[in-house]
Amino acid sequence: xxxxxxxxxxxxxxxxxxxxxxxxxxxxxxxxxxxxxxxxxxxxxxxxxxxxxxxxxxxxxxxxxxxxxxxxxxxxxxxxxxxxxxxxxxxxxxxxxxxxxxxxxxxxxxxxxxxxxxxxxxxxxxxxxxxxxxxxxxxxxxxxxxxxxxxxxxxxxxxxxxxxxxxxxxxxxxxxxxxxxxxxxxxxxxxxxxxxxxxxxxxxxxxxxxxxxxxxxxxxxxxxxxxxxxxxxxxxxxxxxxxxxxxxxxxxxxxxxxxxxxxxxxxxxxxxxxxxxxxxxxxxxxxxxxxxxxxxxxxxxxxxxxxxxxxxxxxxxxxxxxxxxxx
Amino acid sequence: xxxxxxxxxxxxxxxxxxxxxxxxxxxxxxxxxxxxxxxxxxxxxxxxxxxxxxxxxxxxxxxxxxxxxxxxxxxxxxxxxxxxxxxxxxxxxxxxxxxxxxxxxxxxxxxxxxxxxxxxxxxxxxxxxxxxxxxxxxxxxxxxxxxxxxxxxxxxxxxxxxxxxxxxxxxxxxxxxxxxxxxxxxxxxxxxxxxxxxxxxxxxxxxxxxxxxxxxxxxxxxxxxxxxxxxxxxxxxxxxxxxxxxxxxxxxxxxxxxxxxxxxxxxxxxxxxxxxxxxxxxxxxxxxxxxxxxxxxxxxxxxxxxxxxxxxxxxxxxx
Numbered sequence: 006x007x008x009x010x011x012x013x014x015x016x017x018x019x020x021x022x023x024x025x026x027x028x029x030x031x032x033x034x035x036x037x038x039x040x041x042x043x044x045x046x047x048x049x050x051x052x053x054x055x056x057x058x059x060x061x062x063x064x065x066x067x068x069x070x071x072x073x074x075x076x077x078x079x080x081x082x083x084x085x086x087x088x089x090x091x092x093x094x095x096x097x098x099x100x101x102x103x104x105x106x107x108x109x110x111x112x113x114x115x116x117x118x119x120x121x122x123x124x125x126x127x128x129x130x131x132x133x134x135x136x137x138x139x140x141x142x143x144x145x146x147x148x149x150x151x152x153x154x155x156x157x158x159x160x161x162x163x164x165x166x167x168x169x170x171x172x173x174x175x176x177x178x179x180x181x182x183x184x185x186x187x188x189x190x191x192x193x194x195x196x197x198x199x200x201x202x203x204x205x206x207x208x209x210x211x212x213x214x215x216x217x218x219x220x221x222x223x224x225x226x227x228x229x230x231x232x233x234x235x236x237x238x239x240x241x242x243x244x245x246x247x248x249x250x251x252x253x254x255x256x257x258x259x260x261x262x263x264x265x266x267x268x269x270x271x272x273x274x275x276x277x278x279x280x281x282x283x284x285x286x287x288x289x290x291x292x293x294x295x296x297x298x299x300x301x302x303x304x305x306x307x308x309x310x311x312x313x314x315x316x317x318x319x320x321x322x323x324x325x326x327x328x329x330x331x332x
Numbered sequence: 333x334x335x336x337x338x339x340x341x342x343x344x345x346x347x348x349x350x351x352x353x354x355x356x357x358x359x360x361x362x363x364x365x366x367x368x369x370x371x372x373x374x375x376x377x378x379x380x381x382x383x384x385x386x387x388x389x390x391x392x393x394x395x396x397x398x399x400x401x402x403x404x405x406x407x408x409x410x411x412x413x414x415x416x417x418x419x420x421x422x423x424x425x426x427x428x429x430x431x432x433x434x435x436x437x438x439x440x441x442x443x444x445x446x447x448x449x450x451x452x453x454x455x456x457x458x459x460x461x462x463x464x465x466x467x468x469x470x471x472x473x474x475x476x477x478x479x480x481x482x483x484x485x486x487x488x489x490x491x492x493x494x495x496x497x498x499x500x501x502x503x504x505x506x507x508x509x510x511x512x513x514x515x516x517x518x519x520x521x522x523x524x525x526x527x528x529x530x531x532x533x534x535x536x537x538x539x540x541x542x543x544x545x546x547x548x549x550x551x552x553x554x555x556x557x558x559x560x561x562x563x564x565x566x567x568x569x570x571x572x573x574x575x576x577x578x579x580x581x582x583x584x585x586x587x588x589x590x591x592x593x594x595x596x597x598x599x600x601x602x603x604x605x606x607x608x609x610x611x612x613x614x615x616x617x618x619x620x621x622x623x624x625x626x627x628x629x630x631x632x633x634x635x636x637x638x639x640x641x642x643x644x645x646x647x648x649x650x651x
Binding site for chain 1 (some may be wrong): 358380381424487489490500517518519520521522523525526544548550551552555569570575576584585586587588589590591593594595602603606607638
């Protein structure tokens with residue numbers, strides 16, 4: 006990991022809430038983390054923990070209102086949340102780009118693949134139509150789509166799921182960004198296609214020294230791709246650690262439960278057929294529990310957890326956990 | 333004797349086109365699948381999207397009418413049964429669906445949903461039905477007080493429990509589980525997997541467990557069948573499958589599963605391209621277009637499905 010002292014992206018006390026008819030939803034509730042140049046940061050959590058909203062808040066891809074974003078998102082020194090629309094537009098797709106989960110819905114069905122990829126290059130790099138088209142074909146070749154010349158002239162429905170995700174990656178790389186926010190990039194794909202896409206992302210990351218924020222619920226993907234992991238639960242960061250430590254020595258009971266609940270091939274004989282389960286369900290973001298948000302499901306709950314929010318305890322530079330048991 | 337025996341099952345979906353809906357071709361979704369399911373056993377059926385695993389499950393229950401083949405359940409050939417007889421058989425051969433959001437009628441409350449199969453099959457009094465429903469709800473970890481609530485008031489995991497309670501209502505011998513946990517979060521997934529395993533032990537149930545997630549299938553199954561493009565390419569005990577996979581597709585599939593342990597770095601077999609269309613499947617071995625070890629014979633002849641010992645079946649020319 007080539008870590009420079011200064012982070013490329015620094016998020017401080019980010020809060021995103023939605024004003025809905027049923028009340029206020031605190032989707033992201035005061036989170037901090039940093040991303041350094043060239044590293045892959047894994048953002049893990051289950052549905053509704055706020056991991057996708059975090060990514061959308063960074064690029065301000067949420068309609069405000071109903072959304073309300075507070076805090077600071079510093080990218081290379083500038084606070085993105087302080088920029089006007091034009092300022093954010095210059096960053097989006099240029100310095101920071103995004104890969105979405107659904108390769109089926111995130112491409113425009115009535116535009117040719119080539120046009121969609123060349124759009125960013127035309128807008129941000131002032132290329133002419135022809136130059137941008139050639140650039141788009143180049144991008145398709147780079148993400149290993151066979152016959153890129155003819156493929157660029159096709160519409161998304163002619164592409165398979167894996168190819169669409171390749172095209173998305175090509176699009177996200179077209180302006181040579183310094184940071185990519187990848188929101189569940191392989192979740193909708195079959196495992197053999199997922200393996201292709203993961204090896205492609207890994208290769209391109211090394212080639213371009215791009216930093217990646219990898220948002221996923223799949224701990225297997227995290228183990229293979231990320232160098233550092235941030236675990237989220239109900240809108241908060243509960244733990245952060247380098248990837249090896251999170252798997253070897255998870256500190257937060259939620260992280261421990263998460264790791265225990267996934268079946269691993271070939272491990273049945275040692276650990277038995279019964280999986281460790283986390284009882285109960287994720288709390289609704291409208292009525293989050295008092296104190297530690299995980300306390301109603303926590304197997305090691307103590308009195309304090311029920312009414313006082315645990316502080317974030319820093320154990321090392323990139324090692325922190327938010328739990329009363331660590332104090 | 334096997335509880336369920338499927339022999340050479342085929343399902344071709346016709347493709348219609350034009351004013352007169354002429355059949356211009358067939359989607360060969362399932363093309364000659366055979367396996368058995370023993371009493372109290374879990375057989376995992378695993379494969380990627382479009383391999384035909386769901387069609388197999390539905391064809392067995394004749395929710396989709398199969399084109400060809402033989403399905404024997406508890407001594408009866410299901411494919412020749414009349415409607416009424418089939419209805420009776422379905423009492424002991426149940427199904428759980430993937431999507432807990434669309435497989436429950438939103439206008440029925442939970443009590444009605446679970447009671448429906450009981451009312452349709454047994455002539456028992458209302459209070460007895462209520463009693464039975466309450467018992468079933470407890471069995472799957474729901475509170476009987478929630479009987480009058482509607483599906484939208486439940487989370488995904490709880491809805492899947494309702495589906496399981498409904499499947500258990502008539503004390504079935506076997507349940508076809510069609511991706512029962514893939515729509516659930518990992519912590520909830522573990523709850524449902526544990527519940528299924530526990531019910532199996534208590535009631536000596538047989539499961540046909542259909543899923544795309546290899547680690548889940550390996551965890552829950554006694555034997556695993558791997559499907560590719562309408563065929564079973566390999567069938568063996570769970571241990572054999574992951575310790576000694578013989579078919580190149582099984583090997584690639586296993587190597588592609590990300591292992592949640594950063595200390596383990598395994599070599600991945602990256603397959604080229606995508607799964608071909610089942611409308612015009614490749615000749616010979618359907619996997620030959622993507623197989624890293626293909627030989628000349630593979631594109632010409634379909635490999636036989638043969639036993640290589642210890643109940644390990646493979647369809648590959650290389651063996």
